[in-house]
Amino acid sequence: MSFASLRTSRRSKEARSFVKDTTAATKSESLSEQKEGHSSQPPYDVPDGPRAVQHGSGATRIQPLQVRKSAIAGRGAFTEVAHKAGSVVIAVKPHVNALSTPYLAEFCTNCSSPPKQSVKLKRCTQCRVVWYCENKCQAADWNVHKYECKALQKWEESAPSDARIPSDALRCLGRILWGFRIHGLDSEWTKAMNQLQSHRTSLPPSAYESYAHLAHSLIRYLEVESPIELEPYGIKSTADLVDVISRFTTNAFTLTSYTLDPIGVAVSPVAAFINHSCDPNAVIVFPRISDAPHTEEPKMNLVAIKPIAPEDEVTISYIDVTLPRELRQKELKETYNFECKCTLCSTQQHEDPRTAMLCPKRCGGIRPAPMNDSVSPPCKKCKATTANLDSELDAFNVGQEMLEKATTMQNADPEKARKLASRVIGIMVDAGLTPSCHPLLAVTRLYQELLIASLAESMTQAALDETIRTSARYVAGLTAVLPAGHPVRGVALAELGKLLAVDELSSPSDMDGSAKRFPPSGSARLKLAHETLVKARDELLIGFGTDNGGGLVGREVREAIVRLEKELGAWTQGIRNAMEDAKGRT
């Protein structure tokens, strides 16, 4: 989501910032840095005994993760030392990464960064598919792209017009297999990839079709004509091929932009040992600290979002944990082949804000969502039960249906998707769903994205205010389901703060009783923007790493805070001057 085209600049006068930059002093001293693939020791061959993951030439200050048997499942990653919330546990460059097709022309294929201001990405003149931000990135990527380049050209010759470019999964798998050839089948790089978990022997029948499709496409992409041609890639049988695909699907991470937009896939054998929890103690982010050399990016950071004690297992979430238990379980089963037994999944559902509704009498209490057409739990405060069970159940069904419909049509017809989202939000709010309740939270997120995109094209005061209200509802929902410092919360707060800081189009009307309306106007709006951005920065410093200064998004927020403080100072001074003028006249 980009704010580049929103009018965030305001006239400002010189003033001192109250915000301390924590970045400069600490960054070089304490950021954990690892490079993968240059270790002199075999790192991954110990499923049973404790062993440190030692991956880096630059690992001097690293407190390595230990890989050992986990009580959660198989192997897991454990820290040897305590970590505070906001501490970067490890920072690694993935072995492979690939951009999703819509982002190929927007981000550099090597470092996954957007072009720096006023510099355009340069396209590979041979395949005309991948783009680079600078010659260094193109040179760094050439050892694998030289194979990929030919494969992409061949693929295009025979591909149907709507699939001229292979999917990100296929391009990532291609890069893994070329990596095996480049590094050698006995290399640390290849061994590390081959030690990742495969679900080949326990694949559910529902996965057969997608695996078969991926396997056929991969063989076509690699231009392989007989099984013997797969041997240089270490594939001697169909089972080996299924293993490669399963290792990829089980261990791939979403590659995200610095504001958490999903832009591709990445595989890191270090991060792949981290087990899942729906209530994790850490997150994976790509903070994109702007002064890091581009060839070091994309740098995957494992950041503690809660205190982690020595010997504790580090957990992350593989999925969107704002979803209710049933949907989380379904997704984990389908994609990762397991049933989650984390604390959140074992908690009683009626305590869960993801399924919470307001009291039917609006007494201020809440109640769990109806479970089916005969069970409707009472309000926890006044014990009232609903008289409109059918319409409440309809609101959930329509909400879910419309979420899927609006998601599908968001690119082809964003205006229609926006109207649909707005209508269904109204239905769910009227039925009493709380902002954190699914699917209201998910539709609110989509609606916010669509509104922001439309603001970039044409901005009216009404549209801006509607976007702010939607953003505030989204933040309220997230606050109920995610812990403080979760990067998704931090980014959502930053978006709200930036929206509040956009210049109002109509003149402020503080005098007309508008103090009660939301969003407020004039100086109250600026103060709220400031408060929100300060909160955002505190959360981003945790979610993207304190030593990273909250990542690029944290730094942008800090700059926005400085601008606002100047403006608030100017505003206060203006009022003071006006009062003194008035005093002078009397």
Ligand SMILES: C[S@@+](CC[C@H](N)C(=O)[O-])C[C@H]1O[C@@H](n2cnc3c(N)ncnc32)[C@H](O)[C@@H]1O
């Ligand atoms: C990325 S791997 C994690 C490392 C893995 N445990 C190993 O031994 O290599 C993902 C796989 O680990 C297992 N796993 C991860 N988290 C789990 C959990 N909370 N409950 C059960 N199995 C889990 C599942 O088999 C999943 O497909």
